[in-house]
Amino acid sequence: MSFILTFLGKGGTGRTTIAIAAAKRFASQGKRVLFAGQDVSPALSLLWETPLSAEPQTVATGLDVVQLQTTVLLERSWEDLKQQEAQYLRTPFLKAVYGQELGVLPGMDSALILNAIREYDASDRYDVIVYDGAGDQATLRMLGMPEILSWYIRRFRQVFADSDLGKTISPFIQPVASAVLNVNWSGDVFNQPAAQQVNNILAQGTAAVADPNRVAAYLVTTGDRAAQATAKYLWGSAQQVGVTVGGVVLNQSMAIDGLQSEFDPLPIATVPTRAEGDWQTVMNALPDFTQATQVPRPIATNIAERKVALFLPGFDKKQVKLTQYGPEVTIEAGDQRRNIFLPPELSGRQVTGAKFQDGYLIISF
Known part of the structure; x- marks a missing residue:
């Protein structure tokens, strides 16, 4: 299992710079690190000073970088879905549709990226995964997805079971399912092997997000008042999805006066403006990201x-x-x-x- 770290804050505060510095510092400490960036523009490659791709590539000792691309992730997930279909259906029909021809619908990005991070986490290849996403409500909703989906399943499961429709069709489910499925399907429709697999994944995701030893976020802000207000808003919003915010990174500014009361009891680390090619100064100024367990739990x-x-x-x-x-x-x-x-x-x-x-x-x- 990996420690998953992400950063929240207004655009233009230098979240990506902080995320890269964090990944570099973890690697310098002997950790196996994956930096997963959502930005598919050339800017990310320029910051890393090497061309990036949709596959993890080693850029330094113990440090891999991957540029998360939705179309590539969609193709992979579609192939996984087709394999699941072939496992359960006697006559699969998705085999006639290819991932390479699928378009990306709104909302797919978050689900596919979360699944990719889950798979990298489960691979046991990395001690730390630094996720550089949008850093806003979209990132928080993505991290809160396992808990939200779990609620939908358990809520509608009970509603269906108690409904006249559920009581009426339940006796017919097994005969019909036997005709089209490769597996025995009886009893609770939400308690079958495929559904249980989904439930287990969601339960693991929910538990990970709620554990600051597994998932933590840090706020990134500057001396700009709008950036500080956004950071504070995202702090409260993170608590709503169960994500622990471990501290504040004040980037490109040393003016800490007044921030302590605004973000109390979070620790605040000041980071100077990065000079061209100088990552070490930023790395040295970063907080200890493993201390997120010391702040109030959501x-x-x-x-x-x-x-x-x-x-x-x-x-x-x-x-x-x-x-x-x-x-x-x-x-x-x-x-x-x-x-x-x-x-x-x-x-x-x-x-x-x-x-x-x-x-x-x-x-x-």
Whole structure:
């Protein structure tokens, strides 16, 4: 398993420069590092001073670089899907469609990139994966995808099972499935081998994102007030998807005055402007990225007191909305919505109170 590190911040703050310096520093410490960049323009190759491709290539001892290209990832995933189809269907039909002729639909980029990072992580080739993405809400939604998809599966699974439609067609599923599938299909339609494989992948992804030893993000900002406001907003938004933000990198500026109170309790590291060809100065100024475990976790549950605390910095009481329409509690903050998966001891209980205090939303059951 790898430690996955990414950076959040407004465009133009130097996130890619910081990400490259981080990858170089990890490699200099003897780690096996993969730098995965989402930028497919020539700019990334210019920064690395070597042509990049959709396949990982070694640029220094212990350091590989890959330029994530959606069309290439789509072709690979399509071939994997065709293999799965051939495994389960008696008469596969996707074999007549080729990945090379598929167009990229909106939203495909995030899903394909997340899957690629998952596969690089599972390969056991790397100790650290530095992901240089858009660094905005799109990156956060991508990282939150496993938890969100898990919610859709468990929520609609129960709705379907309880519906008249589900009860009516359940007896007919096995006879029909036997005619077209290579595997036995009986009982819960969401509890079959293929569905279980998906559930396991999503569970692993959710657990990884929630563990700061496995996934962490750092904010990158400059002396610009708009950049700082964006960083603070993304800090709170990251908490909504369960991503731990380990600290702040103040790039191209040493003016730390006033930032401590804005980003407390996050540590702030100041990084000078990089001179042409000088990576070492930036590398030396970077924080210890493995210390993300020392900051407040996005969510903490106290079963004894029947309380759940969500750390939502950057938002005030008016920007946070709590609802409980279904069996789980839904929190809205900014442009993110999160359904809290409660432990069995609290699951199904009604909310008895909530208060917003010092950046925490504290919910009582």
